[in-house]
Amino acid sequence: MEKPEGKIDIFDYHAQKAADASRPLAERLRPQKLEEFVGQLHAVGEGTLIHSAIKHDRVFSMILWGPPGCGKTTLARIIAGETRAHFVHFSAVLSGVKEIRGVIDIARDQRKLYRKQTILFVDEIHRFNKAQQDAFLHHVESGLITLIGATTENPSFEVISPLLSRCRVITLNMLTAEDIGTITNNALKDPDRGLGKLNLALTADAFDYLVDIADGDARVALNNLEVAGALADARNDAVDRTQPVHIGLEELEHAIQKKALVYDKSGEEHYNIISALHKSLRGSDPDAALYWLERMLAAGEDPIYIARRMVRFASEDIGNADPQALTITMSAMEAFKFLGHPEGKLALAQAAVYLATAPKSNRIYAAYGEVQEVVKKSGSLPVPFHIRNAPTRLMKDIGYGKDYKYAHNYQDAFVTQEYLPEKLKGQRFYEPSGRGYEKVIKQRLDGWRRLQGKPQQEDNKSDIE
Numbered sequence: 206m207e208k209p210e211g212k213i214d215i216f217d218y219h220a221q222k223a224a225d226a227s228r229p230l231a232e233r234l235r236p237q238k239l240e241e242f243v244g245q246l247h248a249v250g251e252g253t254l255i256h257s258a259i260k261h262d263r264v265f266s267m268i269l270w271g272p273p274g275c276g277k278t279t280l281a282r283i284i285a286g287e288t289r290a291h292f293v294h295f296s297a298v299l300s301g302v303k304e305i306r307g308v309i310d311i312a313r314d315q316r317k318l319y320r321k322q323t324i325l326f327v328d329e330i331h332r333f334n335k336a337q338q339d340a341f342l343h344h345v346e347s348g349l350i351t352l353i354g355a356t357t358e359n360p361s362f363e364v365i366s367p368l369l370s371r372c373r374v375i376t377l378n379m380l381t382a383e384d385i386g387t388i389t390n391n392a393l394k395d396p397d398r399g400l401g402k403l404n405l406a407l408t409a410d411a412f413d414y415l416v417d418i419a420d421g422d423a424r425v426a427l428n429n430l431e432v433a434g435a436l437a438d439a440r441n442d443a444v445d446r447t448q449p450v451h452i453g454l455e456e457l458e459h460a461i462q463k464k465a466l467v468y469d470k471s472g473e474e475h476y477n478i479i480s481a482l483h484k485s486l487r488g489s490d491p492d493a494a495l496y497w498l499e500r501m502l503a504a505g506e507d508p509i510y511i512a513r514r515m516v517r518f519a520s521e522d523i524g525n526a527d528p529q530a531l532t533i534t535m536s537a538m539e540a541f542k543f544l545g546h547p548e549g550k551l552a553l554a555q556a557a558v559y560l561a562t563a564p565k566s567n568r569i570y571a572a573y574g575e576v577q578e579v580v581k582k583s584g585s586l587p588v589p590f591h592i593r594n595a596p597t598r599l600m601k602d603i604g605y606g607k608d609y610k611y612a613h614n615y616q617d618a619f620v621t622q623e624y625l626p627e628k629l630k631g632q633r634f635y636e637p638s639g640r641g642y643e644k645v646i647k648q649r650l651d652g653w654r655r656l657q658g659k660p661q662q663e664d665n666k667s668d669i670e
Contacts (some may be wrong), residue, residue, distance in 0.1 A: 230431040231424045233398040234391065235279045237286060243391075243423075244384035245276055247374050255280070256377065262288045264324060266345055266352040268360045268369070271377030272545050274422030277355035280377075281326040284353065290322040291315040305340045312350050314395040323350045330354035331363035338365045345371050359543055379421030386416050388423050393432055400434045406449035411457045417505030418461070420546060433460035466596035479514060482557075486515070487522050491561040498557050502550055512538035515556055526641030533559050564641030572635040579629065586626035621657055 215402065236242045239259055242249055249255050258264050264284055269277040285292030292307050312323035325341065327333065341654055345352045352372060356363060380388075389412065392399040407415065415433075419426035426443055436453050436459070452460075478501055485493035516538065519530040537556035541549035595605035610620045623630055637643040637650065 229428065230392060230399065230434075231427040234388075234395065236283060236428060239283050239287065242276065242280065242283060243387050244380045245280075245377050248306055248377055249280065250433055254373070259284060259287050262290075264288055264290065264322075264351050264353075266372040268330065268354045268356060268364060268372045268374045269359050269377060270356055270358075270374055272379045272421060272461065273627045274419075274424040274426075275377045275380055277377060278326075278328060281324075281353045281355060285326070288324070289429055290324045290351065291319075292324050292326065295325055295327045297327055297329045297337075302337055302340045305337065309341065309344055309349065312344070315316070316349065316665060324353060325350045326355070328355050329357075331356040331358040331360070335365055338368050342368050342371075357545065367414060368553035380423055381421070382416050385419050385421065385423060385426050386412070389415060389426055389430060392427055400424060402439050403434055404449050405434050406451050407457070408451060408453045411452055411454045414454055414505075420505060429457075429461045430576075433457050436460050465659075482511075483514065483518060486518055486557065486560045487565065489561055489565065491558045491616075494557045494561045495554060498554060502553075508541050508546075508549065508553060509538065510554060512541060512556075515553070515560060518560055519569045522565055522567055523560065523563050523641075524566045524643070525646055526564040526638060526643045528642060530563050532558055566638040566643050568638055568643065575634050579632070579634075583626075583628060584627055589623065589626065592624055593623075619653055619656065 207617050235606045239249060239256065243649070247253070254265070255267075269280060271277055282292075282295075291312070293311070295304070295308065308323075308325060312325075315321040315323050322509055330338075341350060341352065342365070344350045345530040352368075354360075354364065354372065360369055364372075389407075393401065393405055393407070395401050415426060415429055433452050433456065437450050437456060478497055482494060482497040482501070485497055498511065502508060512534070516531065516534045519534045523530040534556045540552035544552070553670065590604045591609045593600070593605040600606075609620050612620050612622075614620075625632055637647040639647060
């Protein structure tokens with residue numbers, strides 16, 4: 206028998222409440238409106254394309270590209286909730302071409318019967334093969350559906366070019382520690398969707414560890430908090446709930462079954478361990494370098510911070526003794542951004558071993574430091590006239606570029622000529638070592654310096670100026 210219109214079935218109501226309560230915390234706490242969304246201001250803040258699209262109900266096809274737990278699905282649902290469009294959530298893992306065609310039919314009906322635009326949200330769109338992506342390409346192009354795809358993989362490699370050209374790629378970043386902290390606090394305070402009714406409180410070290418171990422993934426942080434909260438709630442069932450139930454580091458470790466390493470990303474141990482990594486690399490010890498690298502990664506250090514330090518090391522401690530060191534380290538950083546955890550850690554390990562075993566030279570570091578001091582002391586010395594640019598007749602008439610010798614017109618593309626200001630004439634800053642590739646550079650420089658003072662003839666067969 207049908208329920209009278211306007212009446213609420215008490216059993217349905219309680220069943221719905223029970224179903225809501227059984228949903229994971231990360232699902233219950235999803236923001237419903239854009240102003241509740243935490244982080245990603247570069248993509249959703251005031252004045253951005255997404256903010257404007259939602260405000261004016263003019264959603265465009267887009268690919269949301271970012272690491273796990275950064276808010277891709279949440280953002281898609283907010284767009285659906287704040288526009289008048291018909292929204293279809295589609296999983297690339299569970300669906301195929303047949304299901305896509307069904308969505309297209311529904312989109313036609315929505316447009317014809319209700320004059321509604323259909324937004325098709327495809328989660329993990331990188332799992333769709335070419336045929337599946339082709340199935341809705343035409344309908345994106347015609348405007349029948351507005352596509353929002355979500356992916357953790359580089360869309361340049363995973364999304365077919367015709368579809369990619371019809372979508373705007375929105376890059377979402379890993380959430381910051383501050384973002385994760387805000388989301389955690391919201392979960393602890395919210396009495397309806399969060400854990401507010403449990404009156405839980407994390408100690409400072411437990412809170413920091415929960416944020417650190419999440420590694421920018423809000424879902425991980427909330428899942429860990431939910432487990433810890435459930436255990437604390439069961440353990441303190443008879444406690445007066447007017448007083449906060451504290452969760453310490455030990456309780457948190459027990460809940461998530463992972464021991465917190467002694468490491469404070471903002472304290473002394475942070476600097477001690479990054480110093481240990483740097484000195485292990487400089488000391489050519491790959492084993493120690495790998496150990497300190499993993500100590501930081503296991504404790505929740507930002508891998509990009511470690512990569513940046515290794516990039517600096519490649520220039521400061523290796524330099525031109527092995528020019529490939531900088532390229533390999535930059536590639537390792539990009540590889541980590543592409544792969545994420547845990548696969549990307551191996552690229553950082555490869556770079557660490559390469560840096561540790563590469564020939565070392567700090568001559569560029571020393572030379573640049575000396576240059577900085579000279580510039581500071583000597584000020585803005587004028588550029589010699591013969592190497593000044595002369596784009597106008599007036600500049601040529603007053604001597605700009607006069608007597609400049611074009612190096613390619615001389616043997617071996619080298620000609621004796623002064624390039625420093627007059628007051629610094631003959632000054633040397635860079636003196637290469639005899640190690641690695643710098644040995645070759647040193648031989649080359651020594652050869653050029655021997656030519657100083659010797660007459661040189663123009664080579665008429667060499668490059669044309």
